[in-house]
Amino acid sequence: MSAVIDGNGANALAPRIVGVSLAERSYEIVIGPGILDEAGRRIAEVLPGARMAVIADETVAGLHLDRLALSLTAAGIGFETMILPAGETTKSYDNLITVVERIIGGRFERGDAVLALGGGVIGDLAGFASAIVKRGMAFVQMPTSLLAQVDSSVGGKTGINSPQGKNLVGAFHQPSLVLADTALLDTLSPREFAAGYAEVVKYGLIDRPEFFAWLEDNREAIFAGGEARIAAIATACEAKAAVVAEDETEQGARALLNLGHTFGHALERTARYDASRLVHGEGVAIGICLAHRFSETLGLAPKGDAARVEAHFAAAGLPTRIGQIPGETPKLGELMDAIGQDKKVTRGTLTFILTRGIGRAFVERKVDPDKVAEFLTRELNP
Amino acid sequence: MSAVIDGNGANALAPRIVGVSLAERSYEIVIGPGILDEAGRRIAEVLPGARMAVIADETVAGLHLDRLALSLTAAGIGFETMILPAGETTKSYDNLITVVERIIGGRFERGDAVLALGGGVIGDLAGFASAIVKRGMAFVQMPTSLLAQVDSSVGGKTGINSPQGKNLVGAFHQPSLVLADTALLDTLSPREFAAGYAEVVKYGLIDRPEFFAWLEDNREAIFAGGEARIAAIATACEAKAAVVAEDETEQGARALLNLGHTFGHALERTARYDASRLVHGEGVAIGICLAHRFSETLGLAPKGDAARVEAHFAAAGLPTRIGQIPGETPKLGELMDAIGQDKKVTRGTLTFILTRGIGRAFVERKVDPDKVAEFLTRELNP
Ligand SMILES: NC(=O)c1ccc[n+]([C@@H]2O[C@H](COP(=O)([O-])OP(=O)(O)OC[C@H]3O[C@@H](n4cnc5c(N)ncnc54)[C@H](O)[C@@H]3O)[C@@H](O)[C@H]2O)c1
Ligand SMILES: NC(=O)c1ccc[n+]([C@@H]2O[C@H](COP(=O)([O-])OP(=O)(O)OC[C@H]3O[C@@H](n4cnc5c(N)ncnc54)[C@H](O)[C@@H]3O)[C@@H](O)[C@H]2O)c1
Ligand SMILES: [Zn+2]
Ligand SMILES: [Zn+2]
Numbered sequence: 001m002s003a004v005i006d007g008n009g010a011n012a013l014a015p016r017i018v019g020v021s022l023a024e025r026s027y028e029i030v031i032g033p034g035i036l037d038e039a040g041r042r043i044a045e046v047l048p049g050a051r052m053a054v055i056a057d058e059t060v061a062g063l064h065l066d067r068l069a070l071s072l073t074a075a076g077i078g079f080e081t082m083i084l085p086a087g088e089t090t091k092s093y094d095n096l097i098t099v100v101e102r103i104i105g106g107r108f109e110r111g112d113a114v115l116a117l118g119g120g121v122i123g124d125l126a127g128f129a130s131a132i133v134k135r136g137m138a139f140v141q142m143p144t145s146l147l148a149q150v151d152s153s154v155g156g157k158t159g160i161n162s163p164q165g166k167n168l169v170g171a172f173h174q175p176s177l178v179l180a181d182t183a184l185l186d187t188l189s190p191r192e193f194a195a196g197y198a199e200v201v202k203y204g205l206i207d208r209p210e211f212f213a214w215l216e217d218n219r220e221a222i223f224a225g226g227e228a229r230i231a232a233i234a235t236a237c238e239a240k241a242a243v244v245a246e247d248e249t250e251q252g253a254r255a256l257l258n259l260g261h262t263f264g265h266a267l268e269r270t271a272r273y274d275a276s277r278l279v280h281g282e283g284v285a286i287g288i289c290l291a292h293r294f295s296e297t298l299g300l301a302p303k304g305d306a307a308r309v310e311a312h313f314a315a316a317g318l319p320t321r322i323g324q325i326p327g328e329t330p331k332l333g334e335l336m337d338a339i340g341q342d343k344k345v346t347r348g349t350l351t352f353i354l355t356r357g358i359g360r361a362f363v364e365r366k367v368d369p370d371k372v373a374e375f376l377t378r379e380l381n382p
Numbered sequence: 383m384s385a386v387i388d389g390n391g392a393n394a395l396a397p398r399i400v401g402v403s404l405a406e407r408s409y410e411i412v413i414g415p416g417i418l419d420e421a422g423r424r425i426a427e428v429l430p431g432a433r434m435a436v437i438a439d440e441t442v443a444g445l446h447l448d449r450l451a452l453s454l455t456a457a458g459i460g461f462e463t464m465i466l467p468a469g470e471t472t473k474s475y476d477n478l479i480t481v482v483e484r485i486i487g488g489r490f491e492r493g494d495a496v497l498a499l500g501g502g503v504i505g506d507l508a509g510f511a512s513a514i515v516k517r518g519m520a521f522v523q524m525p526t527s528l529l530a531q532v533d534s535s536v537g538g539k540t541g542i543n544s545p546q547g548k549n550l551v552g553a554f555h556q557p558s559l560v561l562a563d564t565a566l567l568d569t570l571s572p573r574e575f576a577a578g579y580a581e582v583v584k585y586g587l588i589d590r591p592e593f594f595a596w597l598e599d600n601r602e603a604i605f606a607g608g609e610a611r612i613a614a615i616a617t618a619c620e621a622k623a624a625v626v627a628e629d630e631t632e633q634g635a636r637a638l639l640n641l642g643h644t645f646g647h648a649l650e651r652t653a654r655y656d657a658s659r660l661v662h663g664e665g666v667a668i669g670i671c672l673a674h675r676f677s678e679t680l681g682l683a684p685k686g687d688a689a690r691v692e693a694h695f696a697a698a699g700l701p702t703r704i705g706q707i708p709g710e711t712p713k714l715g716e717l718m719d720a721i722g723q724d725k726k727v728t729r730g731t732l733t734f735i736l737t738r739g740i741g742r743a744f745v746e747r748k749v750d751p752d753k754v755a756e757f758l759t760r761e762l763n764p
Contacts, residue, residue, distance in 0.1 A: 093479055104546045132514075135541060135552045136631070159517060164486045170517045171553060249518070 013227065016234040020154065020241040022248055025174045029154060029237050032230055033183035036067050039142065040075025046177045047113055047138055052079040053103045055126040056117040057086040060144050063187050068117055068142070079115070080106050084122070088273065091125050091160040093169075099129045103137075113138035113176065119145035119192075120152035124170070127158030131173035141178040145188055146196025147281055149180040150203075150236035155244040155254075165341070166265075166273075172249050180237075182229050193223065194317045195281025198260075200232055201312065202288060203239035206256050209359025211235055216312055223316075259353040259361050260288030266338035267322065270330035277326050278319075285318035286325075292355060294375050301357045308358065322379055332380060336373055395609065398616040402536065402623040404630055407556045411536060411619050414612055415565035418449050421524065422457025428559045429495055429520055434461035435485045437508040438499040439468040442526050445569050450499055450524070461497070462488045466504070470655065473507050473542040475551075481511045485519075495520035495558065501527035501574075502534035506552070509540030513555035523560040527570055528578025529663055531562040532585075532618035537626040537636075547723070548647075548655075554631050562619075564611050575605065576699045577663025580642075582614055583694065584670060585621035588638050591741025593617055598694055605698075641735040641743050642670030648720035649704065652712035659708050667700035668707070674737060676757050683739045690740065704761055714762060718755055 015032030030042060043052070052072060056065055061083045072079050082102050084090050103114065114130035114137055116123045123141055130139035143153035159170020185193060200222075204212030221228035240257070247253040264280070264287030271278040292306035310320045323329060330338075339350065350367040397414030412424060425434070434454060438447055443465045454461050464484050466472050485496065496512035496519055498505045505523055512521035525535035541552020567575060582604075586594030603610035622639070629635040646662070646669030653660040674688035692702045705711060712720075721732065732749040 093475075097475055100551055101544060101546065104544055104550050132541075132551050132553055134550060135539065135554055157517065159514075162483060162486055164483065168486050168516060169482055169514050171514055172517055 018234055018237040021245045027176055029178040031180045031234050035179050035181040037071050039179055040071040040077050044075045051112040052115040053108055054079050054081045054115045057084050057122050059086045060118045090121050096160050100133055103133050110134050110137055113140050115140040117142045120148045123148050123152050124158050128170050131171035139175045141175045143180050144184045146185055146193050149233050151199045153178050154237055154240045195279045197316050198281040198285040200236045202259050203236050206259055206361045207359055212358055255363050256361055260284045260291050262352055263287035263290040266335055269338040270334050282319050285313045289320040295355045297375055301355050305357045398612055400616055400619040403627045409558055411560040413562045413616050417561050417563040419453050421561055422453040422459050426457045433494040434497040435490055436461050436463045436497045439466050439504050441468045442500045472503050478542050482515055485515050492516045492519055495522050497522040499524045502530045505530050505534050506540050509555055510552050513553035521557045523557045525562050526566045528567055528575050531615050533581045535560050536619055536622045577661045579698050580663040580667040582618045584641050585618050588641055588743045589741055594740055637745050642666045642673050644734055645669035645672040648717055651720040652716050664701050667695045671702040677737045679757055683737050687739045
C-alpha cells in the first residue's frame with residue numbers, strides 16, 4: 001500500500017505498471033495520463049509485426065480515435081477501424097457477427113490483434129470476437145471508462161448479452177496488454193465516472209480496509225485527476241489482478257468480486273436495464289450498501305460500518321438506497337425473483353457476499369431467502 | 383504397436399481406453415462396440431450430477447438417439463435433446479445461436495454438459511456452443527462417424543463456418559470424455575466410412591510406418607468391424623492425442639496433422655464444397671497422394687512409396703487423382719488461388735507438409751509456388 005499512500009514525488013505522473021500473473025498468459029496493465037500517445041510504441045514492443053483491428057464506439061471514436069491512429073501509424077502498425085454504436089445493446093449477436101466477419105474479411109491472422117478502445121461494452125464485445133476468430137487472435141485493451149480501467153479490462157472475461165440475460169455468452173480470453181490512459185477519463189460524464197468509482201471502492205471493502213480509508217481521504221483528488229487517480233486505479237487493478245491470478249476461470253475466489261452484485265443485478269433487472277434510471281455502477285453502489293446493512297442486521301458486522309460506506313458513496317454522488325432509483329419502486333416479489341435468477345438457488349438457500357465489517361467480505365452459501373425477504377421489506381418501506 | 387498388431391484374444395471386444403494428457407484438462411477416449419449403452423454410467427462417473435444438453439443431427443438421432451436416452455435415464459441423468467439438420471451447412475451462425483439460446487433457456491449451468499452425438503459437424507458445432515455458454519460448460523463427445531472417432535472428437539478444436547470460409551470461427555475447448563461406439567459405424571454409408579479411413583491412414587503416413595503396414599494387412603477386417611476396427615481407431619486416437627498433448631492450441635507440431643490437407647482443402651474449394659462431388663476425406667486421400675507424388679518429384683521421397691500409398695487408398699475405394707472428381711476438372715489458376723487462400727503466403731513461399739517416404743512427413747515452410755504449379759500442371763494433364 002505504501003506506493004499508493006505516499007505517491008511518488010520525484011516522478012509524479014510516470015505510468016504505473018501492474019502485472020497480471022497467469023503463466024504464459026501473463027500481461028501488463030500500463031496506467032497513466034497520455035498513454036494513448038505511446039500506444040503504438042508499447043504495442044509494437046509486445047506484439048511485433050501484428051496488425052490491429054481497432055474497435056471503438058461512436059462516442060469514444062469521435063473523441064479519441066484520431067490520436068490512437070496517429071500513434072499506431074507513427075509506430076508503423078497497420079490497422080483497420082470498426083465503429084459501433086455506443087451503449088449496452090451493442091453487446092449483441094448481430095454486432096459480434098459483424099465484427100467477426102469484418103476481421104476475417106480484413107485478412108487478419110492469429111498473430112494479429114483486436115484492439116478495443118472504449119468502455120466495458122466495446123472491451124467485452126471486441127475481446128469475445130478476438131477469442132473466436134480463427135480460434136483466438138491476440139487482443140489489446142485500451143479501456144476509456146473508469147469502470148473498464150479498474151474492472152472489465154482486467155481478467156479476461158469477454159462476452160455479449162443473450163436476449164435471455166446479460167453476459168450469458170462469452171469466453172475467457174486474456175489480453176496481451178492493457179493500456180489505461182487516465183487522462184481520457186476527463187471526457188467521461190460525471191455520472192459514468194461515479195459509477196466506475198463504485199467498483200474502485202468495492203476492492204477496499206472486500207479485503208483492503210486501508211485502501212478504503214485512503215479513498216475516504218482522497219476521493220476529491222481522484223475525481224479531479226492527477227496522481228491520486230492513477231494511484232487509485234493502480235491499486236484497484238492490483239486487487240483484481242491478485243484475484244484473477246488465483247482463480248482465472250471463476251471457480252471460487254473470484255466470487256468475492258461480486259460484492260454488492262447480487263442485489264445490484266436484481267435492481268438493474270427490475271429497472272429494465274434502463275440506463276437513464278440506473279447504470280451498473282449505481283446498482284453496485286446500492287447493492288454494496290444493502291450487503292453491508294444486511295450483514296449488520298444479521299449481527300455479522302459491527303454497527304456503524306454500513307453507515308460509513310453509505311456516507312462515502314453519497315459523497316461521491318452515488319445512490320445508496322433502493323428508493324433513490326427514479327421511477328417506480330420495485331415490488332418485493334419482483335426483487336426476490338430477480339435475485340433467484342441471478343444466483344442459482346441450491347436446495348432452498350442463496351449465495352451472497354456478506355461482510356464482517358469494512359474490508360472483511362466473505363462468501364456465504366447458505367443464506368435463508370426468508371431472511372433476505374424480511375430485510376428487503378424494511379428497505380422498501382423505510 | 384504390439385497391442386494393435388497382436389489383438390487381445392482373451393477379451394477381444396473389451397473397450398480400449400486412450401488418454402489425452404493435458405494437465406487438468408486431461409480426459410479419456412473410450413473405444414469399442416456397445417459403448418452407447420454404457421454412456422449414462424460412464425458420463426455419471428466423470429461428471430456426477432451434471433444434466434446434458436444432447437445435440438444430434440436428424441440422421442443420427444433417427445438411428446441411435448433412443449438408445450442414448452435409455453442409457454442416460456437408467457443412470458439418472460437429466461437431459462434435453464436438440465435435433466438439427468444433417469450436413470456441413472449446419473455449422474452456421476444461425477444454428478449456433480439457436481443451440482446456445484436453447485441451452486440457456488434450458489437453465490443449464492456451467493457444471494452441466496453439452497453432449498454431441500454425431501459426426502464432426504455436430505461435434506464442432508455443439509463443442510463451440512459448450513465453449514461459449516456462460517464462458518464454458520462441460521462437453522462430452524460421442525462421435526458416430528469414423529472421421530469424428532479418429533479426428534474431430536479428439537483435441538478440442540470446435541467451431542463453425544463463416545460465409546468467407548470453413549472453420550474460421552471457433553474455440554479450443556476440450557471435452558471431459560469421448561465415447562466412441564465403434565458399432566455405430568455399421569450404419570454409416572460406405573462412402574463416409576472410406577472418407578474417415580483416409581484420416582486413419584494419414585496417421586501411419588505421418589510418422590508410424592509400422593501402422594501403415596498393419597493397415598495394408600488389415601484393411602478389409604477394419605471395414606468389416608470387430609477387433610481390427612477397434613485397434614485401428616485406438617491407434618489413430620493415440621497418434622492424434624500425442625500431437626495434441628504436445629501442441630494443444632496449434633502453434634507448431636500440430637501442423638503435421640495437415641498432411642494432404644493443403645491440396646485437399648483446395649480441391650474441396652474448387653469443387654464448391656459439393657458433397658456429391660467430394661467429401662472432406664476424399665479430398666484428403668487425393669491430397670495425400672499429391673503430397674507423396676510431389677515429394678517424389680522433388681527427389682525427397684524414394685520412388686515407389688507414392689504408388690504404394692495410392693494402391694492402398696484405391697483398394698479402400700478412395701479417389702487418388704484429381705481427374706477422379708466428378709464434374710469439371712479445376713483449372714490450374716483456380717487451384718493455385720485456392721492453395722494461396724488456405725495457407726498464408728509468407729514472402730512468396732508456401733508451407734506444405736511433405737514427406738521423405740512412408741511415415742516420414744515433415745513441415746516445409748519454403749515451397750516455391752512455381753514448383754507447385756509445375757507439378758499440378760502435370761497432374762491435371764496426365
Ligand atoms: N469483462 C468483465 O470482467 C466486466 C466487468 C464489469 C463490467 N463489464 C461490462 O462492462 C460494461 C459496462 O462498462 P462501461 O460502464 O464502461 O460501459 P460503456 O462501454 O457503455 O461506457 C459507458 C459510456 O461511456 C462512454 N465512454 C467511455 N469512455 C469514454 C470517454 N473516455 N469519454 C467519454 N465517453 C466515454 C461510452 O461511449 C458509453 O456511452 C457492461 O456491459 C458490463 O457487463 C465487464
Ligand atoms: N474439430 C476438428 O478437429 C475437426 C477435424 C476434422 C474435421 N472436422 C470437421 O468435421 C466435419 C466432418 O465430419 P464428418 O465427416 O463426421 O461429417 P458429418 O458430421 O456431416 O457426418 C457425415 C454424414 O454421416 C452421417 N452420420 C454420422 N454418423 C452416422 C452413423 N453412425 N450412421 C449413419 N450416418 C451417420 C451424418 O448424418 C452426415 O450425413 C467437417 O465439418 C470438418 O470441418 C473437425
Ligand atoms: Zn460490476
Ligand atoms: Zn481432415
